[in-house]
Amino acid sequence: MTLYIDPPAWPGHGRMWSHLVSDVSYDELHVFAKRLGVPRRAFERDHYDLPSHRYADAVAAGAVEVSSREVVRLLWRSGLRRRKGALQRRSS
Numbered sequence: 001m002t003l004y005i006d007p008p009a010w011p012g013h014g015r016m017w018s019h020l021v022s023d024v025s026y027d028e029l030h031v032f033a034k035r036l037g038v039p040r041r042a043f044e045r046d047h048y049d050l051p052s053h054r055y056a057d058a059v060a061a062g063a064v065e066v067s068s069r070e071v072v073r074l075l076w077r078s079g080l081r082r083r084k085g086a087l088q089r090r091s092s
Helices: 026-036 052-060 068-078 086-091
Strands: 003-005 010-012 015-022 047-051
Touching: 003 026, 003 052, 003 068, 015 026, 015 052, 015 068, 026 047, 026 052, 047 052
Parallel strands: none
Antiparallel strands: 003 015, 010 015, 015 047
8 A cells, every 4th residue: 555645835724734545546646544543534535634633643754755847747647537527517
């Protein structure tokens, strides 16, 4: 099981955030997030948003540190990338 995390460089709600992704499956990602104690509500389309204070926890648990560009590349290559609006278009 290999999960990937980018640096906490994304601002929101008064803090900085990282993206936690899998290049294998959403199931793998959900299992890893649950082990970290990350709530399911932190899952957004194809990744988990992790606040900067949880970054070291994810790395210590085995997440591989990569750039933000690499996160997107991994998602596209695996077929797991879900763009904003894609879910709404599919369901209509």
